Amino acid sequence: MSSTKLSGAAGFEDTLRSFWATRPVRPRRGGKLGGVSAAIGTRYGIDPILVRVAFVLATIYGGAGVVLYLLGWLVFPKEGDLLPGSTEPTREPTSTGLAVVLVLLLIPGVFWLTSSPSIIGVALGLGALYLLHRNYGDRGVTPTATAPAAAAPVAGPQPAVPVAENTWVYPGVASTTTNAAQGEQPPQQPPAWDPLGAAPFAWDLPEPSEPEEPQPQRPKRRWITIATLALAAFASVLAAAIGARPESALAIALAVLGLGMIGGAFLRGGRGLIGAAIPVGALAVATAVLPMGDFTGNMGSDEVRPTSIENVLPHYQRSAGSVLFDLRNLQITDGQELRTGANVGLGDVTVQLPPNVDVTARCASQLGDVRCFNDTADGRGADISVTDQGEDGPGGGHIVLDLVVGTGSVEVTRG
Template sequence: MSSTKHAGAAAAFEDTLRDFWATRPVRPRIGGKVGGVSAAIGRRYGIDPVLVRVAFVLAAIYGGAGVVLYLLGWLLFPKEGEPVPGNPSPKPEPTSSTLAVILVVLLIPGVFWLTSTPSIIGLAAGLGVLYLVHRTYGERNVAPPPTPAPAPSANPAATPVDENTWVYPGSGTTAAAEAQSPPKWDPLGAAPFAWDLPEPAEPEQPEPRRPRRRWITWTTLVLAAFAGGLTSSLGAPLAIALAIALGVLGLGLIAGSFLHGGRGLIAAAVPLAAVAMLASALPSSTFTGRIGDYTIVPTRTVELDPNYELSAGTVTLDLRDLKLAPDENVTTSANVGVGDVTVLLPPNVDVTAGCKTGLGDVQCLNAMSSGGAADQTATDYGADGLGGGHVSLDLQVGVGSVEVSRG
C-alpha cells in the first residue's frame, strides 16, 4: 500500500511538471519591466505582477536566490509572438540565441554565488512556491486549442419562392423545394446567403470586481510587529528582529498573491528590507544610544579607556603625547555606528591596527580600501624600528570612515 501511494505521488508530481512546461508562462511584449518574467507569471496564474516582483526582490536580498530564479525564468519562458493580421494569438517565440548565451554567462557566477544556507533555502522555496502556484492555479489562463476554420458553404445564395421558402441553385429542387426558416438574427430574410453562419454568441458579462481584502495587510502588519518585538525582547540583535518581521511580511505577500490582497504590505516590506540590510552591516554599538563628537588626548595609559562606543558621531584618539615604557603594551578599541574614527600616533611607537567599515573608507596607515565591507590590518614599527612600546587598535565603523596615521 505504501509503495503504491508513493508511486502515485511521484506520478502526480511528474504530471504537474510536464503540464507546467507545456503551459509555462509567456513573457509579454508589452507590460514587462525587465525581461517580463514577473508579468508572465502574473498573467499566467492571475496573480498581481507587483507582488511577484516584490517576491523576487526579497529573495534577491536574502542570499541572491531571486536573481538566479529571475534569470532562469528569462531563459526558459518563451516570448510572446509578433501579432500578425488574421492571427490574434501567434505562437510564442523561444529566447533568442544571443540573449540565451548572455543569460547563461550571467547564471554561471550566480549559481556559484548560492553557497550559503539562506541562498539555498531561498532557491528551494522559490521553486516550491512556483510548483504550488501551478498546481493550484494551473487551469487559469490556458490558451485554448486552435479551432479549425469553418468549411465554406456548399450552398450559394438562395432565391425566395415565398416568404418562408428558399431555393438553392444547383440543388435540383423546384417549386416544391425544401423550406428553410430565417434564423433569429434575420427574421425578415434579408440575408439568406449568410444563414449557414453560426448564431452570434451572447456578449460576455464583465467579470465581477473582487472585493478588497484589506484584513490581510493589517493582520500581517500586526503579526510582523509582534514577531519582531518578541524576538527583540528575548535579547536577539536588532538585525535578527527585523529579519524575522520581514519574513512575516514575506509570508503575508505570498498569502496575498493567492487571496488577491495584501498589496499594502509592499510599502512596509521595501523600507523594512533596507533597514534590515543596514542593521546587519552595523556593529552592535550602533544601538547604544550615545551620540556626539569625542576627542581623547591621553598622556598616560591610565587615561586611555579599553573601549569607546557611539551610535553616531566621531571618535578622535590623539595618542601623540602618550608616554609608553619600552616594553609596555596598551590595547584600545573604538566602535561607531554611523560616523568616523580617527587615530593619531606618535612617530616611534609600534602599532598593530585592525580597521573595518561596513560601508565607507579605510586608511589604516599605508593600507587603504573603500566601499562595502572595507577591512584592513596593518603593523608598523615606526621610524626607529622595533621597540619603544606597542599599541594595539581595533577600530570598527558601520557607515563612515576609519583613519590611522602618525602625527
C-alpha cells in the same frame, strides 16, 4: 492549460494560482527520496538530475536546499491510483503522519537559516521555481479535449423547398416549410425589433443588446496587508530583542511578507505587500553584504581629549558615527600603560598621538581603508598591526590601541 505571461501584481497572483492548481506530483517510481526532484523534472520537462544538482548546490550554499526539499515534499501531492475509465492518476495529499514529521524537520531548518547565504539561497530557489512555472507551465499538463467543429455549410445553389399550405411568409423572405419531422427549417421569423417585417434586409444584424450592468466590485481585503505588516514588524522587533543581527531580523520580516503575499494571492488581497517587500529586501541585502560591525552601541560621535590616563575609558563603541582620540596632551610617564580602543559599525576612527610615547596599535576595517602610521591598506578585510616607539626610542609610557570599524576608515598619526 497554456502559459500566459502577465505583468504586475495580477500576473504574479495568476502564476501562483496556476502553480498551486497544477503543482508537480511526486511519482511512485523514479524518485530517489520523496520524489521531489523527479516531480519537478516531469512537470516542466527537464532532466531530474539537473534538479537534484540544484538542490545539492543550494544545500552547500547555507543549507537552503534541505529546507526547500522538505517544503516540496510537504506541499507536492503524491501520485495515486488510476480511476476506472481514466488515463490520469489521482493526486493524493501527503499523509498526515509524514506531514507531521516534515513540519517537525522544517522548524529547526527554518531557524537554521540565519546566515546571509542561506537566506539568499532560499530566495533564489523560490524565484527559480516561480520563473520555471511562468515560462514552462504548459508542459506536463494534459490538454482539455475540445468539442468537434460544426459542419461547414455546403456551398453552391440549394434546391428549392416548396412552401407548405396556409403558411404566410414575410415580404422579401425566402419561403421554407415548417415540416420539422422531415428535417426542414421552419419559416424565418422577424426579429423583435421589426415585428411587422418591414426591413427583412437587415434581419441578419444582431439584436440590439441592453447596456450591461456594471459588475459589483470585489471588496478590497486590506486587512491582509495590514495584518501582515503588523506581524512582520512584530517578528523583526522580537528577533532583534532576543539578539538577532539586523540582517537576520530584516530577513525574518521579509519572510513574513512573502508568506502574506502567497496567502493574499489565494485570498485576492495583499497587493500592497509588494511595495513593502521591495525596500525591506533591499535593506536586508545591504546589511548582509556590507559589514556594519556590532550594532549594540549608540549612534553619534565621540571626541576624547584626556590629559591623564584616568580620563580614558577602556573601550568606545558606536553603531554609526565617529570616534576621535586626541592624545597629544596626555600626561603618561615611563612605566605607565594605557589600553583603550574603539569599535564603530559605520564611520571613522581617528587617533592623534604625542611624539615620544611607545604605541602598539591594531587598525582594522572590514570594508574601507586603514592608515596606521606609515602603513596603509584598503578594501575588504584591511587589518594592520604596528608597534612604534616614537622619536626618542623606547620609554616614555606605553599606549595599546585596538581600533576596528565595519565600514569606514581608521587613521593613527602622531601630532
